[in-house]
Amino acid sequence: xxxSSGGRVSMEALIKLEERAKESxxxxxxxxxxxxxxxxxxxxxxxxxxxxxxKNSNSDLQxxxxxxxxxxxxxxxDYIKKQIQWKIEKxxxxxxxxxxxxxxxxxxxxxxxxxxxxxxxxxxxYVGDAPPKNLPxxxxxxxxIVKWEHAALMKAIEQASQKR
Numbered sequence: 001x002x003x004s005s006g007g008r009v010s011m012e013a014l015i016k017l018e019e020r021a022k023e024s025x026x027x028x029x030x031x032x033x034x035x036x037x038x039x040x041x042x043x044x045x046x047x048x049x050x051x052x053x054x055k056n057s058n059s060d061l062q063x064x065x066x067x068x069x070x071x072x073x074x075x076x077x078d079y080i081k082k083q084i085q086w087k088i089e090k091x092x093x094x095x096x097x098x099x100x101x102x103x104x105x106x107x108x109x110x111x112x113x114x115x116x117x118x119x120x121x122x123x124x125x126y127v128g129d130a131p132p133k134n135l136p137x138x139x140x141x142x143x144x145i146v147k148w149e150h151a152a153l154m155k156a157i158e159q160a161s162q163k164r
């Protein structure tokens with residue numbers, strides 16, 4: 001009667017299926033880069049506009065973030081940090097939105113440090129004529145800073161991803 005195995009799948013078939021799934025996931029990640037975007041909460045509206053602009057420019061870039069309204073030393077901080085660590089773990093690059101607020105944000109500073117700890121590339125991005133003069137204390141001079149322009153940002157992300 002058709003040689004049915006009662007719904008069981010061989011170990012060999014499972015291994016092949018797992019390998020195909022991993023390869024498919026790897027290809028999708030190569031086509032659609034994921035970055036963690038770090039920014040001061042006060043810049044949320046501006047960052048949302050920039051995210052929308054990136055989507056409208058037919059970009060494959062996808063931003064992952066965890067917009068934090070809580071104080072850095074709040075009762076929820078440990079839980080929030082674990083969630084952010086998990087998000088950063090899934091990306092290859094952290095893009096830091098540099099503004100007049102970012103240098104004073106304990107969250108931005110911690111996210112940069114966590115990205116470095118996890119071996120992720122870090123890129124700074126700004127809007128306007130020049131980046132802010134004051135940068136987060138975790139900022140390292142080796143990190144590239146670019147104006148928010150699609151081609152420049154994509155190139156910086158690619159380079160940071162390869163250098164990590």
